[in-house]
Amino acid sequence: MLRLEGVSKRFGGLPALDDVSFHVPRGQVTALIGPNGAGKSTLINCISGVLQPTEGQVAFAGRQITGKAAHQIARFGISRTFQNLKLFPRLSVLDNVLTGLTCEGGRSMCMAMLRLPYLRHRERRLRLRAMEALDRFDLTEKANWPAGVLAYGDKKRVELARATVGNPQLILLDEPVAGLNAEETSAVGEQLRRLRLAGYTLLLVEHDMDLVMEIADQVVVLDSGRCIATGTPDQVRRNPLVLEAYLGRMDATA
């Protein structure tokens, strides 16, 4: 589905990613873990086109997407969420989710201005789809609230709804449960499991190891910009390199 080959990224000489290669299989959850500063967010940004890798190739569904602009990559069917929520606070919750369907809303400005019947029907359909997404995330009652006033947990869910409403082929999730409490975390975990069952392919950056171990099919471990291990959660958990780099001092804190 998504294949990275030798992706490297340097910021002014400092390597943030160094020769990262791995494969995200279709219909599975791949988790990307690693200590802070390991380059996880940089990698997500390189895949989604916000940053361009210095070297290496990213291929999605058999197509090269290296060097493509972020909006083109989004149109190929890759959607994402952001670590530090990027909702549009002034728009209503429903409109926020509708922005996730921007690609399907038609791109021609002239057509939009004329608002011919076909566009009206399409709009109604998109609205229903957005409402359905809100149903999924239990946000229906807040559909008309400005997104800015929502509680943090709700905002996270709006972002998930926005990322999934367009039925993307691949969803990049940058720390979907950061800052949520145990209850909210398990709720989001449940949602992610459902997405996986519904056939979505997920690439997940996450620190919450419980969540990762529970829902991931494959775990990729980054450390200092290098990919140090890839495998099932079980394999990764037993990998001494990973234990050292990431879970190393677990015993010390325990």
Add this chain to the structure above:
Amino acid sequence: MLNINNLTAHYGAAQALFGVDLQVKAGETVALVGANGAGKSTLLKCVMGLVKPSGGRIFFDGRETTARPPAYMVRQGVALSPEGREVFGHLSVLDNLHLGAVPLKLARGELTARLEEVFSRFAKLKERREQLAGTLSGGEQQMLAMGRALMAKPRLLLLDEPSLGLAPLITDEIFAIIHQLARAGTSILLVEQNAARALSASDNAYLLANGRIVEQGASSKLLNDPALRSAFLGAASQDNPAASRLGAAGLTNIRLEKPAMHQQNFMPAFASAEELKSHQLAGLKWTLTHAYEGSSFYREHLEKAGIKPENVASLEDLQKLPFTTAEDLRAGYPFPLRAVPFEQVVRIHASSGTTGKRKVLSYTQKDLDDWTHFFARCYQMAGVTPLDRVQIAVGYGVWTAGMGFQLGCEKMGALAVPVGPGNIDMQIQFLLDFQSTVFCSTASMALLMAEEIHRRGIADQIAVRKIIYGSERSSVSMRRKISELFGGAELFDITGLTELYGPGTGIECSDHDCIHYWADYYILEIIDPETLQPVADGEWGEMVVTTLCKEGSPLIRYRTRDITRIIEGPCSCGSILPRHSRIKGRSDDTLKFRGVNIYPSSIDTILSAVPGLGSEYQIHLTRDQAGRDHMRLVVERAEGVAEGRTPELTHEAVHQIKKQLMVTVELELVHYGNLPRSERKSQRVFDSRLEGDIV
């Protein structure tokens, strides 16, 4: 040192704090713990002067500082490391640190000394002193935020969520630094969501919920209070409180796969389309001869059409053969189409036909063996293994369903739980007690079970991974719903009909939405039900089958009335067995409505595609006094969809039906759960138009 009395705060109209009292003594670390939105950050902001409290007073070192500006607070010796770091991304690390001391107007020498002190605490920052703060990792940014606060040499340090979004290892590092600071005599007010962590790092703690202090006391005591543990600390265990995030890493409930046991292969041996064709031709020739010689019905039937078995030399000649129909079967009651003497017949099955005489089919031992074999193939196709437990909730008895599922399951080596249909309570109990992994039923029954599981909230206590269902059409939304409520089970539509052995003549593969059928047991043709001519591959039409090795009651061009189409090309699942679409409907249940032929399934498909509608619907056809037909659809809204959305949903559904079927319907939306569900096939079409004229 810090005294907060009866503090209240508002954000616009919303009150965030309701009379909070809090104390931080000199040299003490105080943790403020609570869920999102409890008001923790607001409290810190009030202390810092970033938010003006609407009531109450704040004293620092005995002096009132309520609503003093932040710069004043910094000069007094209070510094804040804000939630989410809030470092200045476009400035260098060094500049960021300098900014921490701006309100103090320090001399150059003092500034350098403090910088060195911060760098000695955070060695990583020193390495990156010239780097832009925005390019630092999360952990480094947190260190920078803390370092920036420390530049003011605060006597009271306010830390807002220092571990937010950090890897466990980095969190350890941050907390180690917090310990050091505390030991060095800095008072710390620590806001944390990771309660276990915060409590083990502090002396005293306050638990904040909905803007009020609900509990306070020594951290060690709170940490061990069992009631609080369950309320606030989540999964942390008795002897390892810090482990709530990490601890379960070794104990997560990933299902352990048992080692694969010996597994038989039930897939056909042929490797190419040519091999299959020659196999089919041989089978066709055998069947014709066998039927011609063994069955008086077939002999007459073929002779009437002027066909002799030896006339058939290729598969193309199949089209010259006459059709066999359900009427032929009924007419031959009680033993129609029988082509072997009675001493070879070992069993009969009958259709569950509701009208007229039942269709009765005879089976020889070889027929039963064949059936069992390809039923086991169905299970194999669906990924069922000898380790699975198969709960069979279809009818046993004279009809074929139960027997087929049962024998195939045993052949495959899986554990069969033969419950039979209905009896929801027992089904649920068995799902829980036996932890069945595969559930076999009709689609209606599966939906009924799914809703019951949902109602009882036990989706996470059952182990069903796969649902094999058949014998009626199922809409996309119904499938989605069943899968969801079953906790994410995979659905496999299994095909089959009594006349053709029984269920199990084909099944959906793991890549879904196509049915692989067993072309080594029967030939499948698709014809136009009106003209009876074969349709092109990919076109919808009626399925016609000819068996290749059925002895008891062979079928020659039997019209099944099922509407489907051939899916061309190889399947992504890798199987070379040919495919057809899931059954769309039956050719004899099309509705004639104002001159338009409508399959109920096309309405089904349209409704499924409207987001927000449920899976259940009824079609009511009436005729008014003027003789005009009316179609009224009664559709359920999806679960949890508010009534307020009715007009929009109605508009969309009516529009889509108008657009795709070119008929206007009335649509009534009812609340979720208002339409009846049954364990057997649900009746969906209610046609009260009068048939024929009344004199």
Add this chain to the structure above:
Amino acid sequence: MTGRQKLLYFLYLHRTGLAVTALSLSLLVYPLVQDNPYNLGLSNLIAIHVIVVLGLNLFVGYAGQISLGHAAFFGLGAYGSAIGCVTLGLPPWPTMLFVALLVALVALLIGVPALRLSGHYLAMATLGCNIVVHTVMLQWDEVTGGPSGFSGIPPLALGGFAFDDEVSFHYLVWSFALVSLLLCLNLVRSGVGRGLAALAGDETAAEALGVDTRRAKVKVFVLSAVMASLAGSLFAHCYGFVSPDSFGIFTSADMVIMVVIGGMGSVWGSLFGAGFMTLLPEWMDVFEAYKDFVHGGILVLVLMFLPQGLITGLLEQVKIKIALRRRKDAAA
């Protein structure tokens, strides 16, 4: 569905269309109740401003960019029509369209490089353009008539009917304004409009949603320039006279103030903003000498207390209050 539900749904579904219809009807009868040519002239000026402000609001309020040079496009439209009709003797309607096309081209040429900038830089770049255009109008005597302006522009006519008095012009110019209003309302209610709103919210997020931010910005910029140009042409034909004074940077600033007062990203607010700022001098003629101070003061006050603009800001405050109350109720 009951009849009441159906009626409510109909009203809800067609709320925009109904509102525009109501507005059109009231404007249709306005000259019947108001026959004072001065007042009609004012309302015509409002209509011209509405057209400019609608376009500018799409660019400033919706797409979240800033332009301090829209008076230049307004002026280019006016002078284009003037020169085309008088100097070159071309028929007015085609000239109007042709000038609009030219302005679109100019906007494209300016927009492609300038819209790589953002914030202050973009403001400076557009301001610069305006000054250049203004200077050309002042200095290029033989074509533009210099500081004394350009007069003798014929009124528009349709068939044999000339739009030469206030009443006829009222219908002409408000038709333009209403069509612009409808087009803008349609635009912001579409996927494209949501893409623009996303763009104003956060460019990275908008990109991630598949919005080609650079193209979108340029497109809206060109669209708003074309609307300004059309308004300019109408302006020229309405008054028969244009002078560089009307198209200076203070006019640009006034237009931005109209947008801000009406509300960033509020199409209906644009109507209010244009109306308010056009009528303001009438209510406060004492302050004529201090006009720019008053305008500046209003801008500062609005931005300080209601950064989303007067109307949108107030509405939003109400919405947030309601949502917060419901949130509290839900929590309780």
